[in-house]
Every structure is written in structure tokens, then in C-alpha cells.
Amino acid sequence: MALEIERKFLVADDGWRRQAGPGQPMRQGYLAGGKQVSVRVRVAGTQAWLNVKQAQSLTVRREYEYPIPLADARELLAHACESGVVEKTRYRVPHAGHVWEVDVFHGDNEGLVVAEVELASEDQPFECPAWLGRDVSAHARYLNHALARHPYREWAGSED
């Protein structure tokens, strides 16, 4: 088990692309996703994982991750996920001692770009890069399992 302490932001502009590494396309779906526990299947390239997250709070989660065969993951994504599959490209962007993960969503979540930073503790300070937008850590609709059920394209203007 790892404790995942994360903050999530929108991005204000494309400035992050100058520091970004190569993008990693990902497809993921949820076997279950509630307020407390989510069970995720993720495929990235030729690797796949089953992941369990249990929310402690909006920014802190216990996380368990296990590699699984790619063929299993593809079957689970095709047949066993409770709602849509989330497609995105993830970029790693180093900034001031942290590595930000910028997720550019596709498909039904096209248009959404979020940046996440993982922290060692909830009160660890971190520097916000200039391209960073609004903090959406407290907004459950930006959780990936929420995006699988209620994708960005379906959001009313007032929601984002």
C-alpha cells in the first residue's frame, strides 16, 4: 500500500509543453467507483494494472497497484467496466523539484486538461508553475472514475 497525496489543477495555458517529456497514451476504466473505493483497470502501452484506491479525504488516498496481463486488462475494459473508458495522454513535467503529471483527455473528455502533483504530506509546500490554473482538488467531478460516468463533454457550462 502507498499513501497517495495529490493536488489537482486545471491548466491556464500550454506553457507546460515546453518542459514536458514524451506523452504516454492511457486507457482506463472502472470495475467499481464509489465515493470511498475505486477499482481501476489501466492500459499504458503494452503494460496494464489493476489499481484499488480508497479515499481518506479529497486529497489523500490509500493506493494499491498490481500489474496484470495486457490481455486480461483489454477484456476487462471491453466487458466489465461499469461505465465509459477514459482515454488520455499523460505528460511528465518537472518543475521546481516536483514532477507534475499533465493529463490531456480525449474522446468524451476532449478539451479537459488537468495537472496533478503528488506530495509527501498534505502540508508539503510546492511551487505552482506559471501555466497552472484553478485548484480543483476538492471537486469530485474531476476524479477519473467520475469522468468515466459523466464525461467533460456532457458538463453544463456552469460546472467547469
Added chain:
Amino acid sequence: MALEIERKFLVADDGWRRQAGPGQPMRQGYLAGGKQVSVRVRVAGTQAWLNVKQAQSLTVRREYEYPIPLADARELLAHACESGVVEKTRYRVPHAGHVWEVDVFHGDNEGLVVAEVELASEDQPFECPAWLGRDVSAHARYLNHALARHPYREWAGSED
């Protein structure tokens, strides 16, 4: 992925104990359990697994099983399961070319004993041992994830 084709019965008497191997105590809980997909954490002795089952019908399920660290499984059982933990002792009972699994439940499911046989196909013939009771394959309440939510002790007399 394995296809699990199973029939489940009550037991009429203790006759199965004469042929039974040693019992294996098991504790299991569910991170998610719906009509279609269940995600199970199981501990048996010093081993643990994460298991995903997707129902094709009442007797046929796609099954995916992955070993996980015992410490993870214990944490998941303690903190992440949506309802109670199911405790049982499993006995393997060979009979006429099949190995029956007899589950003797404990805790909130004390008093319930079921016997399962795994088949290679839905129409594979099998011999019913003399100690076998009623076929409950079609009764969803006997599914282990249902027993976690609504244990045997809470059943009204008319339900069993």
C-alpha cells in the same frame, strides 16, 4: 481469464465429511459487488488474492485472479470492503471424477453449508453425491458477495 462454470447446492447431511480433505479457513470481502461484476479480496492461510468475476449468466462467470501481498489484503479487508467480511472453511471432496468444494460458513453466516462443483461446460454431466441437497445455483442470495451484505443469520425463514 478463466471461464468459471459452477453449480451450487445446499448439503442434506454431513456425509461429505468422510471424503473431505483438510479444511482451509478463508476470509473474503468485496470492494465491489453488483449483479454483473464483483471484486473480491481473499485471504487463505498466508496467501491472498484479488479476484474479478463478471457474470455471463447465473452459472457462468469470467474470472480473473491475481495474487497480492498478504498485508495489502488484510488492509483491504479491514478498511476498503463495502460490507461485511465472509468467513468460511473450505473442504475439497472428491466424488465420481469431480472435486466438490464444500464451504462451511462462520460468523454471521454460521449455519450455512454449500457445495459447489466446477464444470468444463454448462451441459457437462456430473454425478450428485448422496449428501447433496437442493440446487441453489439460480439463487443470487447464495453468492458470497450477497452473503457479505445480507448474511444468512439475517434471512427470514422463508428465504432459505
